[in-house]
Amino acid sequence: MATKKNIPVVEWEYAPSLEGTSHIQLKKQYDLFIDGKWVKPSSGKYFQTINPANEEVLSEVAYGNEKDVDLAVKAARKAYTEVWSVMPAAERAKYIYRIARLMQERARELAVIETLDAGKTIRESRDIDVPLACNHFFYYAGWADKLEYAFPNRKVESIGVAGQIIPWNFPLLMAAWKIAPALAAGNTVVLKPAETTPLTALKLAEIIEASGLPAGVVNIVTGFGDTGAAIVNHTDVDKIAFTGSTNVGKMIQKAVAGTGKKLTLELGGKSANIIFDDAPIDQAVEGIINGIFFNQGHVCCAGSRLFVQENVADKVIAKLKDRLNSLYLGNPLDKNTDIGAINSKEQLETINKYIKIGKQEGAEMYQPSCSIPKKGFYCPPTLFTNVAQSNVIAQEEIFGPVLTIQTFRTVDEVIQKANNTPFGLAAGVWTDKGSRIFNLTTKLRAGVIWANTYNKFDPTSPFGGYKESGFGREGGLHGLSSYVKLV
Amino acid sequence: MKKNQDKKNRFQLEYLNSPAVDKVGVEERVARFQTRSIKDASKMQGLKMALNMIDLTTLEGKDTHGKVKQMCYKAQHLHDVLPGLPSVAAVCVYPSMVKIAKKEVAGSGVNVASVSTAFPSGQAPLEVKITDTKFAVDEGADEIDMVISRGKFLSGEYNYVFDEIAMIKEACGKARLKVILETGELATLDNVRKASDLAIYAGADFIKTSTGKIQPAATMQVTYTMLMAIKDYYDKTGIMIGMKPAGGISTSKLALHNLVMVKEVLGSAWLTNEWFRFGASSLANDVLMQIMKAETGVYQSSDYFSID
Known part of the structure; x- marks a missing residue:
């Protein structure tokens, strides 16, 4: 009988499959994109941006200062008053559509550069970041000439010059989230990408240049925190949109207090992912993995606090550990x-x-x-069990591939614990029971609540937080409303 | 290696304690198996593995000794132009063809699998199914592919379905039992999971998706759901159960995706025809075509591959 044989286990390894980099074009040095031209930084300073997967230098990028920001804001103001705000809305839409199409045409190049500069896997930048970024432009282009229908019975006006500061976790996608609705509503933009990931924003500047968008409508100023501060403090900026850490968000809110600038903040999170005993366990385990290890946990809405009902905790934890062992860590390309x-x-x-x-x-x-890998910055996926609400690791945002696991007994208990945090960006609920999902979505204080899934994004759906996770929404009609004045 | 063979197998309620299965989540998971990179040496290894896992099948009313003989020859001589190829795992036939098949493959290492229990509908009294099975075993079948009573399952008579599998298992003697769930008739993944658990606890050595007579057959979603049942059972008991997707897998690409899924869900120990099979009639030639392409650099027309 065959079962008695001792069969040797033969390993079957996948073929390494590195996405090619020969088709991408990266300049050795990038200047600032101001008023439709590439301008040298007034300080003459440049900084290096590296590939975190192997620590090799990718390019040098201009370090913009106050003077450069002033130039950019002036260009944006001029473009706003003379061209963009007075252009027929349908014409504006054409430019935004054109940017979206050009991004699609260069999707492969954008995905590879995003992976090189940010360290995220090519699978994610190719399948998620870049397509979603394109979709945001497509979506908001559609609204540009329909603003009266977006806000019925109101008169819709643009705001003016928007200063936008974006983080390093989804560089191109965040640029799209910010630029697309601003342009659709008739505003002009000064955008600062994060210092570790400026390259796709600069490629976007090239695309914008190729699209023939009037000079000064979008300006991209690279640099560090002081560059961002110069945008926030500039007196001729009408609106600040910031995505990043809660600490910096607080500083910005203080800085704009009393200035009349409109502000939206999308900040940190410590989102709860809740598994009930009747959940589809195996799919929930996948959801937990996706919730915390997506983009190495560099996700503001990462499901970093797992709550498991106590009677299935052992099973879920065993399955999680098992699943961690089939994840491939390595070269993001x-x-x-x-x-x-x-x-x-x-x-x-x-x-x-x-x-x-x-x-x-x-x-x-x-x-x-x-x-x-020996070179580069890597952290294996990490689980912590035996965690209480009082642990620091369960309270503070880690922004990495680290999951804390707590157990609960009743629905009320888990609602209390999930809400017991200064943050409130997102939450996940896993259960087979529809009524329980509706109960939790009304009681959890978080901007986004996913049921039996996690980390799903769509341009039509608003995103944003409660409490220290910020205010204002991005995406959908809500995202548009941050860039208009309703009279 | 422990065997899944408790003769005094009695139905217990906990066997129905199957976890819920979320279709959308399964679809997402399955999509990920299709993006792994299989090429060059990895592809060649995968293709040969797939070839060696095939149960070459003919299950038609018009089957004759002649047809079965031809298929048995093919099973041992897949493509003699290319030396060093493995044979398939088994030939799969109706009980009346077991004797002739057994004679034709004798000494080759290729097993003879026989469908039984009033295949494919299973709509016959239990005594008839037992007789059917015993006949096939007596004729020399190494493996029995039974069908579950889907009607009974769908009307909630899980106890009946369980006992029936346990009794067929007993009738199998030394032959290995594959239990066909006919997932295309069970309709939901929740049902697929429940039926998998029932079959495994009742004594199945293998669980198998389909008869090949009903569409849809072995979709990756269904196979994944069944693999998870096998995994949970193994984690709980340390007993390995085999898996056989059957019907609908006719291309090498799909076969390789299935192997990726087995590797990532159950581990490399299952990557042998001892624990994994493809029930297919046309897959072998597509795999051979891919192997020849890899060897020679050009695709050959299907006329260069025999169709027994």
Whole structure:
């Protein structure tokens, strides 16, 4: 009988499949994109941007200062008054559609550069970041000449010059989230990408240049925190939109207080992912994995706090550990890679600091045995069990591939615990029971609540937070309303 | 290696304690298996593995000794132009063809699998099904592919379905039992999971998706759901159960996607025809075509591959 044989196990390895980089064009040095032209920074300073997967330098990027920001704002103001705000809305839409189409045409190049500069896997930048970014432009282009229908019975006016500061976790996508609705509503833009990931925003500037968009409508000023501060403090900026950390968000809110500038903030999170005992367990486990390890956990709405009903906790934790071992960590350009590189050395240090704190607090850590590339910044997917609400790792945003797992007994208990946080960006609920889903969506204080799925984004759907996760919404009609004056 | 063979297998309520299955989530998971990179050496290894896992099948009313003989020859001589190819795992036939098939493949290492239990509908009294099975085993079948009573399952008579599988298992003796769920008739993934658990606890050595007579057959969603049942059972008991998707897998690409899924869900230990099979009649030639393409650099027309 065959079952008695001892069959040797033959390993079957996948073929490495590195996405090619020969088709991308990166300049050695990038200037600032102001008034439709590439302008040298007034300080003459440039900084390097590296590939976090191997620490190689990709390019040098201009370090914009106050003077450069002033130039950009002046260009934006001029373009606003003379061209963009007086242009027929249908004409505006044509430009935005054209940008979207040009992005689609260069999708492969954008995806590869995003992966090189940010460390995220090619699978994600190719299948999620870039297509979604294109879709935001398509979606808002559609609204440009229909603003009266977006806000019925109101007169809709544009705001003026929008200063936009975006983070490093979804560089191109965040640029699209911010630029597309601003342009559709008739505003002009000064945008600052994050210092570790400026390249796709600069490629977007090239696309904008190629689209023939009137000079000064979109200006891209690269630099560090002080560059961003110069935008926030500029007296001729009418609106600030910021996505990033809660600390910086608070500073910005203080800075704009009393200035009359409109403000939207999309900040940090410590989102709860809740698994009930009747949930489709295997799909929930996938959802937890996707919720926390998507983009190496560099996601403001990452499901970083897992709540498991106590009677299925052992099963869920065992399945999670098992699943971690089938994740591929490595070169983000490899199509097989599930977990890529941490965005920067600094961020890796932050994550490691929290992992250390977690261990010191007595939480039990689990990491799969996976080989870590010698060069570059990597962190294996990490679970912490035996965690309480009082643990630092369950309270503060880690922004890395670290999941804390807590158990609960009743629905009321988990609602209390899930809401017991200064943040309120997102939550996930996993149950087979429809009534329970509706109950939780009304009681959880979070901007987005997913049921039996996680990390789903769509241009038509608003995104934003409660409490210290910020205010204002991006995406959908709500996202448009942040860029208009209703009279 | 432990065997799934408890002769005093009695139905217990906990066997129905199957987890819910979310179709949307399964579809997402399955899509990920299709993006792994299989090429060059990895592809060649995968193709040969797939070839060696095929149950070459003929299950038609018009089957004759002649047809079965031809198929048995093909099973051992897949493509003699290319030396060093593995044979298929088994030939799969009706009980009346077992004897002739057994004679034709004797000494080759190719097993003979026989469908039974009033295949494909299963609409016959239990005694008839037992007789059917015993006949096939007596004729020399190494493996029995039974069908579950889908009508009973859908009307909630899980106890009946369970006992029937357990009794057929007993009738199998030394032959390995594959239990066909006919997932195309069960309609939901929740049902597929429940039927998988029932079959496994009742003594199945293998669980199998379909008869090949009903569409849809072995979709990746269904196979994934069944693999998860096997995994949970293994994690709980340490007993390995085999898996056989059958029907609808006719291209190499789909076969490789299935193998990726097996590797990632169950692990490499299942990547052998001892634990994984493809029930297919046309897959073998597509795999051979891909192997020849890899060897020679050009695609050959289907006329260069025999169609027994």
